[in-house]
Amino acid sequence: MAEHTQLIDAINIRTAVRAYDNEPIDDDTARQLEMTLQPLNLIADLNIQLVRDQPKVFAEANASGHLTNAANYLAIVGPKNDDEAKERAGFYAERAVLAATLRGLGTLWVAGSWDRAEAARHCRVTGAQELYLGVVIGHPENHLEYQAKSYEELVEAQRTHRSTKTFEQFTAGMQQDERDAAPAWFKSGVEAAMKAPSAMNRQPVLFTYNAADDTAAAHIDPAAGDEHWALNDLGIAKLHFQIGAGQGQWAWGDGGLFIHK
Incomplete structure (x- = not known):
């Protein structure tokens, strides 16, 4: 390590x-x-x-x-x-x-x-x-x-230790052609957010990419049933996304925008 x-x-x-x-x-x-x-x-x-x-x-x-x-x-x-x-x-x-x-x-x-x-x-x-x-x-x-475990062993343990929603579920507000066309930083950000902890493993945060202004947005998914801890989970997921994207900054709040700069 x-x-x-x-x-x-x-x-x-x-x-x-x-x-x-x-x-x-x-x-x-x-x-x-x-x-x-x-x-x-x-x-x-x-x-x-x-x-x-x-x-x-x-x-x-x-x-x-x-x-x-x-x-x-x-x-x-x-x-x-x-x-x-x-x-x-x-x-x-x-x-x-x-x-x-x-x-x-x-x-x-x-x-x-x-x-x-x-x-x-x-x-x-x-x-x-x-x-x-x-x-x-x-x-x-x-x-x-x-x-004593190698980094690769720990990565594999992380990958298999719990179930996770799919990339498509995390980007439920997007069409497949929009996902395909999204920049690498957005995809890397979502993949990092998929590894974020959340209350009861509900993973209640959704991400979208807007090609018109090259921004991402994060929304609380009301269907996830995470009304008590959703804001905390939103903050955790935003951090993971930001680290995965490599650079950039979020605006706070449900629906806050991420500017990659």
Whole structure:
């Protein structure tokens, strides 16, 4: 894994990790993660925090076998009643997830598989903020074996670890001739978004390309049934698309445009 240090590499190997080794995140790794979070929080006006060694937050999920040895998490904290902030939280917290992936750590976005009240006790949440979601983080089970795997082996594990919607489903608003004619950057962006995590693996984001002005757009698919976490999932998918496209920038919001520049 050492020679693969780009965010697109992290997209290509990241999987949802539910089982962890019973080994703490050491202070040096924690400092590196904090150094990643600080500028992201500043840019995004969020308060994403690393919380270590709090297994009570995941006691029920660990006891049921849904998770194993989950004890650390990123607390995704942001302004109350702010839809754009929820989208930014998905975008920038996933950026931290990809950085953690490149360090050999495992991650899992969680909405229901934790004790939210217990989680809130161990992070800073002001009266004007709320705890949106969490990301379990830690050393994957048998992590030394994991770190010894080649990049190609990890890519194959990512490809086969879950089902995904097809490219055609992700671009349901386009005709086949429009897909065929779309530029390589758009196709690469959609392919990267296909690997993005989402609540209940619903993958609720659709992409379209407009040849008239050479822009892409991202829309929440109301048929996906992801009304609770759709904005967060929209932000995650937009980040993956942007990395896959290689360059460019999104406008926030459902229907926001991507300019490739």
